[in-house]
Amino acid sequence: MRPFKYTNAKDVTAAAKMLAANPDAKFLAGGTNLLDLMKEDVEQPNELIDITRLALADIKLISSGTNKGGTSIGGLGKNTAAANHPLIRQNYPLLTQAILAGASGQIRNMATNGGNLLQRTRCSYFFDVAMPCNKREPGSGCGAMEGINRMHAIFGWSEKCVAVYPSDMAVALAALDAVVKVRNASGQERTILLADFHRLPGDTPEKDTNLSHGEIITAIELPKNNFADKSYYLKVRDRASYAFALVSVAAALEMNGNKIAQARIAMGGVAHKPWRAFQAEKMLVGKEATEANFRLAAEAEMADAKPLEHNKFKVELGNRSIVLALQMAINGGKS
Amino acid sequence: MQEKEKVTGTPVSRIDGILKVTGKADYSTDHPVKNVAYAVLFKSTIAAGRIKDIDTAAAEKSPGVLSVITYKNAPKLNLKGGIRGGSMLQSPDVEFFGQHIGLVVAETFEQARHAADLIVVDYEKKEAKTDFEKLHQQGAKPKDKEDEKRGDVKAALDSAEFKVEETYATPIYHHHPLEPHATIAEWQGENVILYNSSQIINGAQNAAASTLNLKPENVRIISPYIGGGFGSKGGQWGNLVLAAVAAKMVNRPVKLALTRQQMVNSVGLRQRNYQKVALSATKDGKLASLSHEITTHSAIKEEFVEPCGDCSKVMYDVPNLLISYRVVAMNMILPTYTRGPGKSTGSFALESAMDELAFKLNMDPIQLRIKNEPERDPSNGKPWSSRTTVQCLQEGAKAFGWEKRKAQPRQNQLGNELIGYGVACGTYPAHQRPSSAIVKLKRDGEDVTATIELAAADLGTGTYTILAQTAADSLDLPIDKIIVKIGDSDLPPAAGAVGSVGATSYANVVNDACIKITDELIARSGKQFFTRPTAAQLMVSEKVDNIQTRADSKPPENAEDYSSHSFNANFAEVRVNISTGMVKVSRFLAVTGAGKILNPKTARSQIIGGNVWGIGMALTEESVVDPRWGNFVTRSLGDYHVPANLDIGTMEAIFIREEDKFGNKLGVKGIGEVGIVGVAAAVANAVFNATGKRVRELPITPDKLL
Numbered sequence A: 001m002r003p004f005k006y007t008n009a010k011d012v013t014a015a016a017k018m019l020a021a022n023p024d025a026k027f028l029a030g031g032t033n034l035l036d037l038m039k040e041d042v043e044q045p046n047e048l049i050d051i052t053r054l055a056l057a058d059i060k061l062i063s064s065g066t067n068k069g070g071t072s073i074g075g076l077g078k079n080t081a082a083a084n085h086p087l088i089r090q091n092y093p094l095l096t097q098a099i100l101a102g103a104s105g106q107i108r109n110m111a112t113n114g115g116n117l118l119q120r121t122r123c124s125y126f127f128d129v130a131m132p133c134n135k136r137e138p139g140s141g142c143g144a145m146e147g148i149n150r151m152h153a154i155f156g157w158s159e160k161c162v163a164v165y166p167s168d169m170a171v172a173l174a175a176l177d178a179v180v181k182v183r184n185a186s187g188q189e190r191t192i193l194l195a196d197f198h199r200l201p202g203d204t205p206e207k208d209t210n211l212s213h214g215e216i217i218t219a220i221e222l223p224k225n226n227f228a229d230k231s232y233y234l235k236v237r238d239r240a241s242y243a244f245a246l247v248s249v250a251a252a253l254e255m256n257g258n259k260i261a262q263a264r265i266a267m268g269g270v271a272h273k274p275w276r277a278f279q280a281e282k283m284l285v286g287k288e289a290t291e292a293n294f295r296l297a298a299e300a301e302m303a304d305a306k307p308l309e310h311n312k313f314k315v316e317l318g319n320r321s322i323v324l325a326l327q328m329a330i331n332g333g334k335s
Numbered sequence B: 001m002q003e004k005e006k007v008t009g010t011p012v013s014r015i016d017g018i019l020k021v022t023g024k025a026d027y028s029t030d031h032p033v034k035n036v037a038y039a040v041l042f043k044s045t046i047a048a049g050r051i052k053d054i055d056t057a058a059a060e061k062s063p064g065v066l067s068v069i070t071y072k073n074a075p076k077l078n079l080k081g082g083i084r085g086g087s088m089l090q091s092p093d094v095e096f097f098g099q100h101i102g103l104v105v106a107e108t109f110e111q112a113r114h115a116a117d118l119i120v121v122d123y124e125k126k127e128a129k130t131d132f133e134k135l136h137q138q139g140a141k142p143k144d145k146e147d148e149k150r151g152d153v154k155a156a157l158d159s160a161e162f163k164v165e166e167t168y169a170t171p172i173y174h175h176h177p178l179e180p181h182a183t184i185a186e187w188q189g190e191n192v193i194l195y196n197s198s199q200i201i202n203g204a205q206n207a208a209a210s211t212l213n214l215k216p217e218n219v220r221i222i223s224p225y226i227g228g229g230f231g232s233k234g235g236q237w238g239n240l241v242l243a244a245v246a247a248k249m250v251n252r253p254v255k256l257a258l259t260r261q262q263m264v265n266s267v268g269l270r271q272r273n274y275q276k277v278a279l280s281a282t283k284d285g286k287l288a289s290l291s292h293e294i295t296t297h298s299a300i301k302e303e304f305v306e307p308c309g310d311c312s313k314v315m316y317d318v319p320n321l322l323i324s325y326r327v328v329a330m331n332m333i334l335p336t337y338t339r340g341p342g343k344s345t346g347s348f349a350l351e352s353a354m355d356e357l358a359f360k361l362n363m364d365p366i367q368l369r370i371k372n373e374p375e376r377d378p379s380n381g382k383p384w385s386s387r388t389t390v391q392c393l394q395e396g397a398k399a400f401g402w403e404k405r406k407a408q409p410r411q412n413q414l415g416n417e418l419i420g421y422g423v424a425c426g427t428y429p430a431h432q433r434p435s436s437a438i439v440k441l442k443r444d445g446e447d448v449t450a451t452i453e454l455a456a457a458d459l460g461t462g463t464y465t466i467l468a469q470t471a472a473d474s475l476d477l478p479i480d481k482i483i484v485k486i487g488d489s490d491l492p493p494a495a496g497a498v499g500s501v502g503a504t505s506y507a508n509v510v511n512d513a514c515i516k517i518t519d520e521l522i523a524r525s526g527k528q529f530f531t532r533p534t535a536a537q538l539m540v541s542e543k544v545d546n547i548q549t550r551a552d553s554k555p556p557e558n559a560e561d562y563s564s565h566s567f568n569a570n571f572a573e574v575r576v577n578i579s580t581g582m583v584k585v586s587r588f589l590a591v592t593g594a595g596k597i598l599n600p601k602t603a604r605s606q607i608i609g610g611n612v613w614g615i616g617m618a619l620t621e622e623s624v625v626d627p628r629w630g631n632f633v634t635r636s637l638g639d640y641h642v643p644a645n646l647d648i649g650t651m652e653a654i655f656i657r658e659e660d661k662f663g664n665k666l667g668v669k670g671i672g673e674v675g676i677v678g679v680a681a682a683v684a685n686a687v688f689n690a691t692g693k694r695v696r697e698l699p700i701t702p703d704k705l706l
């Protein structure tokens, strides 16, 4: 851990300004990811701007604009609060399940919604400064590509980086067409679709997201939808709790009679970002919600997977997980 | 006089429990030592070679830094002094990734840690041996283990009707006690006090003294509480003496604590094992032969091979036996004792093979085991001091509902889950080791209190409590009148809390000391008594204010005429998700025959603690090496998956009533180790019964069941 300056932001725009003014500064939210990385010398900010006291924790109905009738979750609200809020539990149980499938009770009590979106990969080569890692140190090489890559990506990776993005919450948010609201140093706001918020590694794996330095996440907006009674978050992992996903699937269906009117499927543990299974979704629309159709959709999606040496199992596991998550969703959460 | 109800054998809650849950129990670095400086280790990032140059200039100039210690300026230590694993800054040579190559001492922990990041090392790399997969065929005979042979295994195997020949693999496991290894060193003239978690107090004292070129009386180990050790705090490692070196060099007390990430290559591990087991049997299930061939790895200069063949030596009556070990020296931290050393991993191989054999024979696995129950210890022909394996199996079967098990796999499905039952046995030797103890009695009017003193260790398992119970009964005092002082090398020397000898050795010597002091009180009274009075009564009736005595106990002389072991039978019920391959152990039962149980509550905790780790061995735990560097990629508890609460279902422990008259006076056999033995096999066997998939390479992660 390097020495750093600790500062406090008095309002949201001021926070963005302070960050913009120092290229080596970082926001401190719950600190559950950032501080771990600083101790290991992976992150090396010279200033931490504490934003925890900013009034950005509200969860409320959106009363105007494109997402009217949807729900807004404050960027500095805690994961625990988001998971348990009645508006979320009733209208977006998929999000509740996904948040509660992540980390532990203690960590979720500290973790913020904005911090959760910006948590960094758990790739062990990224975490160990003795190892090469293009994400941590561009140009140093990828340790995982030919190393131990059981946990790594099967979609969308590049020669530079095969890491996966770890958040569970974001996988559900991707499925729910969530939108991230950010503000910059001039006080201007913009919105980014969650599905476009995180990036594939390409040639710049050091950039996880499309957020610019100097922007602060103020809220996450969930549009109104009809998925609440037919959704499910499935997380397959090496132990029953407190482990990152091998594969996870957020599945949501809206029915029209016995036909699927809308389908949303996002996967975790398979790519550098929450992986929307657009192909599978498209195949399901207008079809009956049968196991056979689920299977065809899953196979279509997984056909493009490019596994690495140790994670070939993720293709079959992804297949099965999509099918199971859809079955659970259609049965209202029961197998 | 009416016989009082004994507290020994009753479920007394830990007498140190309140201290622990209120944060008042001082673990190694909690001791309030004034004016401490903080030391942080830094480690090699190659697995083999030499340090060409080490640039510490920036670190030395960093704020708060008092000293940077490397091989260049470290004092000369005795490398044969008993500290394990080298790693004591004595030369520029590097033998494994993560070897300690320096130490930064600063005013604060953060300053030391930061300065350590500023050190630049230039290495001359050598080719390293890091890939066990590639090296295991080059194994040689270990120095301390001969092949063991009885009869002719090959002939029996060749002619047998039924046989199993399989290789079972277990990964590297780490102890990962919640309290990482940590030391405070404080010099007082020529003497050094080391606050340091130690399972063997006198062992740590001797190793530190010898390594630091001091006499044992110049070194004091203080270790009242231990936040888990599981074998990693049995032997002592570089951190203990490096703290003393640092404190001497900065002329101040020094605190040195390992980070979790540093634990993986600092304090030993359970080595990877390949175990080839061949069993042959007649069609009615009588074993004809058993061979158990083990290949493993050790460090470059030191050798440690865990005895995976031990269970195979004593579990079954089999005329033809072969046990062999091969070991390859690798550029890795020295392996060491790890809970149920050899037996927990060895029993995974043996008891999986027994299950495979039962399946081939179409025989109930419990019946197969009973059929091969040996009347005497097959390894040496001695009678058992006691052995209740058959009762463990039979009572366990009843309590667990074994009759509900389907003989064929995949026959028990509920919704999206397959349910399976598995059984496996385990054993661990029981010994009493020489120990001494002082008992002091003090009277204030009618109020008598006792203090018990010995250099015993409490790993968090209940040593304080069982010794208070033993003394309370022996002296006839209420348990809250007993003060137990342990964990200090200034107290009378005692055995270590290792190898399941702690409870036996400590309880016996405390009992002996209490009997002795009662004898002395009787003699001092000069009276004749019809019934033997108790120490508590005599203190009051004879108005004795203070008295103390010391006992030095050894195992009974005829103990060696018997073979003494604890035995168990483990029952697991698993539920396997058909789609995802995730396994949950929904129920687990361990039935144990371990002689006299001093405290059923702490004993149960010991057993289910061992069971939980065994479930971890079976399903979740694995330390993974990247052979290109020889480093661990699983460096935190986020990557090394010990079971979480949600992984554990209903845990039950039953003790068979056993009166062991031969092993030691109190008939105690020890339970710390046996609790993990046979567990992984029971789980793996249950997974087979559920799914029809035999996983021979642990851990059984979801990908292996797709």
Ligand SMILES: Cc1cc2nc3c(=O)[nH]c(=O)nc-3n(C[C@H](O)[C@H](O)[C@H](O)COP(=O)(O)OP(=O)(O)OC[C@H]3O[C@@H](n4cnc5c(N)ncnc54)[C@H](O)[C@@H]3O)c2cc1C
Pocket: A026, A027, A028, A029, A030, A031, A032, A033, A034, A035, A036, A075, A076, A079, A101, A102, A103, A104, A107, A110, A111, A112, A113, A114, A115, A116, A117, A118, A119, A166, A167, A168, A169, A215, A216, A217, A218, A242, A243, A244, A245, B638
């Ligand atoms: C052992 C362990 C297990 C875990 N398991 C899981 C799991 O299974 N699933 C899962 O999803 N997660 C898991 N997590 C991760 C956890 O969810 C994240 O650490 C947490 O959500 C991060 O939130 P935080 O507020 O603490 O972020 P911080 O650590 O404070 O910040 C993270 C990053 O976000 C930036 N940041 C924070 N807030 C804002 C904002 N409003 N605007 C702009 N930038 C911001 C910070 O500058 C920093 O760079 C685990 C973590 C640990 C330690």
